[in-house]
Amino acid sequence: MAIIYEKSKALTDKELHYCPGCSHGIVHKLVAEVLEELNLTEKAVGISPVGCSVFAYDYFACDMQEASHGRAPAVATGIKRVLPEAAVFTYQGDGDLASIGMAEIVHAAARGEKFTTIFINNAIYGMTGGQMAPTTLVGQKATTAPLGRDKAHCGSPIRMSEMLGTLDGAAYVARVAVDNIPNLNKAKKAIKTAFELQMQNAGFTFVEVLAACPTNWGKTPLEAVKWLEENMIPVYPLGVVKDIREVAVV
Ligand SMILES: Cc1ncc(C[n+]2csc(CCOP(=O)(O)OP(=O)(O)O)c2C)c(N)n1
Numbered sequence: 384m385a386i387i388y389e390k391s392k393a394l395t396d397k398e399l400h401y402c403p404g405c406s407h408g409i410v411h412k413l414v415a416e417v418l419e420e421l422n423l424t425e426k427a428v429g430i431s432p433v434g435c436s437v438f439a440y441d442y443f444a445c446d447m448q449e450a451s452h453g454r455a456p457a458v459a460t461g462i463k464r465v466l467p468e469a470a471v472f473t474y475q476g477d478g479d480l481a482s483i484g485m486a487e488i489v490h491a492a493a494r495g496e497k498f499t500t501i502f503i504n505n506a507i508y509g510m511t512g513g514q515m516a517p518t519t520l521v522g523q524k525a526t527t528a529p530l531g532r533d534k535a536h537c538g539s540p541i542r543m544s545e546m547l548g549t550l551d552g553a554a555y556v557a558r559v560a561v562d563n564i565p566n567l568n569k570a571k572k573a574i575k576t577a578f579e580l581q582m583q584n585a586g587f588t589f590v591e592v593l594a595a596c597p598t599n600w601g602k603t604p605l606e607a608v609k610w611l612e613e614n615m616i617p618v619y620p621l622g623v624v625k626d627i628r629e630v631a632v633v
């Protein structure tokens with residue numbers, strides 16, 4: 384019988400622990416497909432974060448290293464500098480990257496470290512029960528903001544892609560979403576471009592993925608996708624924020 388679909392060989396057979404409707408599993412699949420298609424699985428080294436995707440090291444069938452809170456970019460820096468031929472990536476949530484590890488990611492990007500970061504923006508801390516993150520929307524409820532994020536008290540959401548895109552060391556920065564099939568295809572294309580540019584030594588590459596956390600948003604998987612489309616995309620516009628190849632031709 385003809386095989387029309389099979390799990391990427393860049394994923395292990397380990398069953399994912401994510402909640403129904405969580406985007407982490409989808410993004411794992413996209414990253415794995417890209418590694419396989421670019422023939423990078425054997426030379427890939429992934430760095431797991433804290434948060435719900437802490438067990439990414441069990442799911443990707445490549446070398447993996449766990450990093451402590453927010454420190455994945457520092458660990459990736461060391462690994463890539465020692466193994467310049469490796470395809471190094473960090474996989475980080477918004478609590479890990481935009482809060483706890485903000486300095487790490489900013490300075491790695493500023494230094495133009497030649498690894499790829501996959502940044503999962505689900506507008507909340509997932510694993511620890513739904514506390515407010517730097518990415519939480521104004522008015523969005525969180526366990527630490529039960530009445531909704533108050534701009535006067537907590538400020539506005541941080542747009543990591545736009546911020547990192549200002550840094551000279553960033554070669555490619557894009558924001559994608561995994562809410563429907565066309566966007567999934569764009570997300571995969573962006574992840575592929577990020578790895579391709581990394582392997583060309585272009586500089587730091589970063590893909591922000593708008594992702595659903597139905598559990599902590601208190602929604603069904605379908606409601607969560609709709610909420611993401613109606614509320615997150617207007618605040619976090621999709622598209623390529625920076626592509627060094629476009630700068631090069633100007
Ligand atoms: C310095 C420090 N701050 C906070 C925590 C607790 N902590 C561990 S995982 C996590 C949440 C991470 O959330 P996020 O990165 O958004 O990932 P998600 O679970 O949503 O995928 C937090 C707050 C900690 N262990 N240490």
Ligand code: SF4
Pocket residue numbers: 400401402404405406407435505509510595596597598599
């Ligand atoms: S708590 Fe949210 S981010 Fe964590 S696995 Fe469940 S849906 Fe995914």
